[in-house]
Amino acid sequence: MTPSKASTLISRSLSSSVLAALLVSNSFAQTVDPAEKGERIYGNYCMTCHGESLINSGQSFDLRKLKVTEKARFENSVQNGKNQMPPWKGVISASDMQYIWAYIRTLANDKDQVSSE
Numbered sequence: 001m002t003p004s005k006a007s008t009l010i011s012r013s014l015s016s017s018v019l020a021a022l023l024v025s026n027s028f029a030q031t032v033d034p035a036e037k038g039e040r041i042y043g044n045y046c047m048t049c050h051g052e053s054l055i056n057s058g059q060s061f062d063l064r065k066l067k068v069t070e071k072a073r074f075e076n077s078v079q080n081g082k083n084q085m086p087p088w089k090g091v092i093s094a095s096d097m098q099y100i101w102a103y104i105r106t107l108a109n110d111k112d113q114v115s116s117e
C-alpha cells in the first residue's frame with residue numbers, strides 16, 4: 001500500500017470514530033431529563049434560600065406556588081430579582097432558566113396541569 005493510501009485510510013477511520021463520538025454525545029444529550037438538569041442548577045444557585053425540594057421554612061418565596069400560567073413572572077423575577085432576591089441576569093442563562101422551570105413544574109402545587117408551551 002502506498003503511503004498516501006494508508007493516510008487516506010487512517011483519516012477515514014478517524015473521522016468515522018469522531019462521527020461515532022458525536023452521535024453518542026448527541027443521543028446522550030437528548031436523554032438528559034430537563035427537570036434533572038434544572039434540579040442541579042437549582043441546587044447550585046437557588047437552594048440555599050429556596051430550600052431542598054423547593055421547601056423552605058418561610059425565609060423566601062415558596063416556588064411550588066408558582067402556577068403553570070406564571071412562567072413569565074418566574075422569568076422576570078429571576079432575571080431582575082425581587083426585594084431580598086438578587087437579579088440572576090448574566091448568571092443564569094435563558095436555557096438554564098428553562099431547566100429550572102422544568103424542575104419547578106415537577107414539584108409545583110398544580111403540577112398536574114400541563115403547560116401550553
Ligand code: HEC
Binds near residue numbers: 047077082085100
Ligand atoms: C439570597 C437568597 C435567594 C437566592 C439565592 C434565590 N432567591 Fe429567589 N427569592 C428570594 C426571596 C427572599 C424571595 C422573595 C422576594 C419577595 O417577594 O420579597 C424570592 C423570590 C423568588 C421568586 C418569586 C418572585 C415573585 O414573582 O414573587 C422566584 C421565581 C425566585 N425567587 C426564583 C429563584 C431562582 C430560580 C433562584 C436561583 C437561580 C433563586 N430564586 C435564588 C431569595 C433568594
